[in-house]
Amino acid sequence: MISEKMKTLVAGSSAIRAMFEDGVRLAQKYGAENVFDFSLGNPNLEPPESVRQAVIDVLAEDSPTLVHGYMDNCGYPDVRQKVAESINRRFGTAFSKDNIVMTVGAAGGLNVIFNTLMNPGDEVITFAPYFGEYKSYAANCHAVLKAVPADTSSFQPNLAELEKMIGPKTRIVLINSPNNPTGVIYSEETIVSLSALLERKQKELGTDIYLVADEPYRELAYDGIEVPYVTRHYKNAIVGYSWSKSLSLPGERIGYLLIPDSVADFEDVRAAVSTAVRIMGFVNAPSLLQRAVAKCLDECADIDFYDKNRKALYEGLTSAGYECVYPQGAFYMFVKTPVDDDKAFCERAKNDFRLLLVPGSAFGCSGYVRIAYCVSPDTIRRSMPAFKALMESYTK
Numbered sequence: 001m002i003s004e005k006m007k008t009l010v011a012g013s014s015a016i017r018a019m020f021e022d023g024v025r026l027a028q029k030y031g032a033e034n035v036f037d038f039s040l041g042n043p044n045l046e047p048p049e050s051v052r053q054a055v056i057d058v059l060a061e062d063s064p065t066l067v068h069g070y071m072d073n074c075g076y077p078d079v080r081q082k083v084a085e086s087i088n089r090r091f092g093t094a095f096s097k098d099n100i101v102m103t104v105g106a107a108g109g110l111n112v113i114f115n116t117l118m119n120p121g122d123e124v125i126t127f128a129p130y131f132g133e134y135k136s137y138a139a140n141c142h143a144v145l146k147a148v149p150a151d152t153s154s155f156q157p158n159l160a161e162l163e164k165m166i167g168p169k170t171r172i173v174l175i176n177s178p179n180n181p182t183g184v185i186y187s188e189e190t191i192v193s194l195s196a197l198l199e200r201k202q203k204e205l206g207t208d209i210y211l212v213a214d215e216p217y218r219e220l221a222y223d224g225i226e227v228p229y230v231t232r233h234y235k236n237a238i239v240g241y242s243w244s245k246s247l248s249l250p251g252e253r254i255g256y257l258l259i260p261d262s263v264a265d266f267e268d269v270r271a272a273v274s275t276a277v278r279i280m281g282f283v284n285a286p287s288l289l290q291r292a293v294a295k296c297l298d299e300c301a302d303i304d305f306y307d308k309n310r311k312a313l314y315e316g317l318t319s320a321g322y323e324c325v326y327p328q329g330a331f332y333m334f335v336k337t338p339v340d341d342d343k344a345f346c347e348r349a350k351n352d353f354r355l356l357l358v359p360g361s362a363f364g365c366s367g368y369v370r371i372a373y374c375v376s377p378d379t380i381r382r383s384m385p386a387f388k389a390l391m392e393s394y395t396k
């Protein structure tokens with residue numbers, strides 16, 4: 001008999017799993033080339049060649065004990081120092097290895113920091129639409145995820161609503177920019193206002209409110225748009241990063257948490273994070289990948305590839321009558337459905353047009369669908385008649 005907690009979590013994640021299984025079934029029936037799968041944020045790009053070379057070099061150069069052994073739960077000190085220096089070079093900060101904890105991707109990092117900071121019943125507040133897994137991460141430590149309703153005119157965070165929702169149990173405010181699923185980037189002005197609001201609330205409530213920035217898409221920002229660095233604006237800010245998207249390494253599970261000295265109870269937080277990494281079963285981030293990414297800190301997957309997809313998809317969809325905020329980053333578009341029922345829309349897209357899309361309700365924002373454009377340009381081009389016919393099936 002499985003636990004009650006897992007029953008709920010399995011039920012919550014069954015929609016995306018069902019979609020994955022449907023995709024496999026449709027591909028078998030109609031041929032993979034006739035199924036347009038926009039459902040997963042799985043990069044379609046190879047990692048840069050330098051990453052492959054780095055893995056080979058690590059295996060050739062370093063001693064087996066160094067590459068394959070246990071280590072400090074926070075990760076190799078020299079790797080953490082290199083990561084800190086790379087952040088300092090780019091963002092004008094002054095971090096050291098003591099501020100970096102290597103993690104098992106962004107998901108591992110978020111679970112570790114949630115477990116470190118939250119007691120059962122504590123609250124993490126995020127902004128809808130949000131990455132659906134956040135809910136399960138909160139449930140993992142018996143905390144509660146609350147979402148500020150979406151401002152659908154811009155999908156920028158609604159700070160007035162956030163202010164109303166913050167209370168004595170609010171331990172974390174979680175932001176994700178560039179955003180999954182909207183592609184929106186939060187401006188410096190927004191981060192400054194958010195920081196001022198959190199400072200004010202901390203004083204008013206006499207609590208610590210940590211701002212956690214989930215940044216797996218930091219490098220995927222188009223048109224030269226800057227993604228503000230939150231630690232420059234708020235003392236209690238923590239960054240969760242991952243190379244899953246920037247180096248196309250989602251299966252390798254490698255990322256880090258950045259915890260500045262300025263956060264409340266820094267020494268305790270750091271010691272607790274190190275313990276959480278171990279006892280949550282990760283023990284440490286994958287050793288080979290730690291050493292490999294340290295050699296590729298200035299590398300990034302080919303952003304132009306996603307940018308071209310962004311332009312082609314946006315142009316195609318808007319000329320077919322769809323409405324969507326033009327994404328500034330990541331590789332997702334959040335498109336308004338011509339009917340309120342986004343799940344029914346996705347069912348029709350799948351069954352009648354072999355388009356696999358994710359309903360906005362999976363991100364806490366119904367009436368929209370997420371389209372992941374980390375696919376081949378050919379998939380986008382060939383799917384356009386299907387998107388057009390899908391819209392016409394509602395309007396004609």
Ligand code: PLP
Pocket residue numbers: 041104105106107108131176180214216242243244250254255
């Ligand atoms: N956060 C967001 C917003 C994501 O979109 C994802 C993955 O798609 C993750 C976290 C998890 O990233 P990782 O694969 O690095 O654990």
